[in-house]
Amino acid sequence: MKHIYQAGSNPNAPVLLLLHGTGGTERDLLGVAQHIDAEASILSVRGNVLENGMPRFFRRLAEGVFDIEDLKLRTEELKSFIAGAAEQYGFDRHNVVAIGYSNGANIAASLMFHDKDVLAGAMLHHPMVPLRDLQLPDLSAVKVFIAAGDNDPICPPQETNELNELLTGAGASVELLWESYGHQLSRSEIEAAKAWYRKMFRS
Ligand code: MLT
Numbered sequence: 001m002k003h004i005y006q007a008g009s010n011p012n013a014p015v016l017l018l019l020h021g022t023g024g025t026e027r028d029l030l031g032v033a034q035h036i037d038a039e040a041s042i043l044s045v046r047g048n049v050l051e052n053g054m055p056r057f058f059r060r061l062a063e064g065v066f067d068i069e070d071l072k073l074r075t076e077e078l079k080s081f082i083a084g085a086a087e088q089y090g091f092d093r094h095n096v097v098a099i100g101y102s103n104g105a106n107i108a109a110s111l112m113f114h115d116k117d118v119l120a121g122a123m124l125h126h127p128m129v130p131l132r133d134l135q136l137p138d139l140s141a142v143k144v145f146i147a148a149g150d151n152d153p154i155c156p157p158q159e160t161n162e163l164n165e166l167l168t169g170a171g172a173s174v175e176l177l178w179e180s181y182g183h184q185l186s187r188s189e190i191e192a193a194k195a196w197y198r199k200m201f202r203s
Contacts, residue, residue: 005089123144
């Protein structure tokens with residue numbers, strides 16, 4: 001997969017896996033990652049699917065309607081990519097924390113829905129429920145931060161609550177931040193994600 005890897009100055013810090021939103025690239029979240037942990041290594045990936053020229057991590061049939069077969073395939077593909085990158089770059093694949101926005105948050109959630117140890121944690125900015133009717137693995141070692149907007153036209157509040165319940169029900173530790181915004185990534189939610197991350201992974 002097209003990506004950027006930057007080795008950090010602190011080998012004990014998690015590797016930050018950056019997953020952009022629809023129409024984004026592997027460059028979008030570099031500034032956010034630098035702000036959250038300037039010492040961490042970064043693996044930033046570009047989604048392999050194109051929708052009218054816009055990169056995504058999996059196909060959708062319509063706005064908010066996902067192609068579940070493709071989502072499963074792409075989740076597996078990303079999981080193998082992370083394992084391969086860990087070998088290539090020599091990082092610990094059990095110490096990966098995702099930062100995902102929108103479509104990128106959705107595939108990060110799908111990684112956790114399918115596997116208990118691909119991600120040690122995730123900051124999910126405006127995620128949806130990636131898929132339903134799946135037995136989630138035991139996520140009791142996984143830490144998740146969710147930022148949501150109560151005026152989000154793409155992800156309604158009940159879907160955020162459903163995602164929180166599914167992850168919590170599988171044993172994950174979840175912190176949920178509500179803001180009175182829409183689907184955009186706000187400065188204040190990045191600050192909240194940073195505070196959460198420092199507490200969970202760097203204290
Ligand atoms: C998705 O398709 O993953 C969600 O609708 C969010 C987005 O627009 O990327």
